[in-house]
Amino acid sequence: MKQMKILAISHACVVDEYRSKFEMMTNDQNIDLKLMVPERSIEGFPVINPVPVISKSYSIVKEQTFFSKKIYMHFYPFLPFSFFRDNFDLIYIEEEPWSLAATEIIFLNQLNKNKVPVVFFTWQNLINPWKSSSLKKIFYRHIEQITLSKFNAAIAGSVEAAHVLRKKRFKGLIRVIPQFGIDPNRFQRLPVQNMADKLILKKPVIGFIGRLIPEKGIFILLEAFRKIKQECSLLVIGNGASAVDFKRYISKHGLGNKIHWIPSV
Incomplete structure (x- = not known):
């Protein structure tokens, strides 16, 4: 054949x-x-x-x-x-x-x-x-x-x-047919006790995982996070074309001590 x-x-x-x-x-x-x-x-x-x-x-x-x-x-x-x-x-x-x-x-x-x-x-x-x-x-x-x-x-x-x-x-x-999933046998949840303490994050912790581009809503999230009055932290994991604008926004609004950014894992 x-x-x-x-x-x-x-x-x-x-x-x-x-x-x-x-x-x-x-x-x-x-x-x-x-x-x-x-x-x-x-x-x-x-x-x-x-x-x-x-x-x-x-x-x-x-x-x-x-x-x-x-x-x-x-x-x-x-x-x-x-x-x-x-x-x-x-x-x-x-x-x-x-x-x-x-x-x-x-x-x-x-x-x-x-x-x-x-x-x-x-x-x-x-x-x-x-x-x-x-x-x-x-x-x-x-x-x-x-x-x-x-x-x-x-x-x-x-x-x-x-x-x-x-x-x-x-x-x-x-x-x-949903695409781009992950193999659960390869990617498994690991114990994360005290992870917030290790990263010096104040609870509660809000998380974002994705590319740093406007289409993913990262800047909408930043706007919303900036308006939160109570003590909390934002953990961002990802990189992308808007990384420079992302860092500029954090600096402009003085959010450096509340946002922890990990470009890749």
């Missing part, structure tokens, strides 16, 4: 835990999978260094990206060489449909004589995730309308995300 050649593209899969699903897929001898990830960091995501050697049927490729400071604006300038050379049977991209990376895939597939099915993954559960008066909204919405008309299928991270796709008139197949 001929192997199915799959190209998967994902900026998030620079994190090894997120790649486990692809490793499981390639246990099937009938699948030949190439995973493409950014060569440079995308909005706080790390880079793979060195690239692990998996097997003949599963390879990870680091590709150069342009506009790598923004998740939705980055794309792969040298992707066309691999796209037209390797004759893939299926393309799977873990980028939102309004991203330039998704647009690039759709554009290349339209140029391809033998068009292949293209599947994308989305978490987006808002109809309008952009500011209503911004030019960015017009740009992203136009791109999204084009790509949604060309994608063959979608994997939604939640039922809400699937409903949003239908409201946006996506006519392809949709399956709800």
Whole structure:
């Protein structure tokens, strides 16, 4: 039986835990999978260094990206060489449909004589995730309308995300399969007695884990935390493109003795 050649593209899969699903897929001898990830960091995501050697049927490729400071604006300038050379049977991209990376895939597939099915993954559960008066909204919405008309299928991270796709008139197949979880056998809760004391945190402790970007609500949290009158602490774990603004906010409002920041764990 001929192997199915799959190209998967994902900026998030620079994190090894997120790649486990692809490793499981390639246990099937009938699948030949190439995973493409950014060569440079995308909005706080790390880079793979060195690239692990998996097997003949599963390879990870680091590709150069342009506009790598923004998740939705980055794309792969040298992707066309691999796209037209390797004759893939299926393309799977873990980028939102309004991203330039998704647009690039759709554009290349339209140029391809033998068009292949293209599947994308989305978490987006808002109809309008952009500011209503911004030019960015017009740009992203136009791109999204084009790509949604060309994608063959979608994997939604939640039922809400699937409903949003239908409201946006996506006519392809949709399956709800939450992604980017963790292996509970690998990540287990450990005893944390006296952790607040070790970090010199005043109880109660409010926690935030995630990338430091506006979309994750970190600055809304800071505004709310600043208004709390009672004694408490904020523990922030994460890094990202807004780390400088995050530190500037803490300094400006004199919150340094109430906020403990751990960039990564």
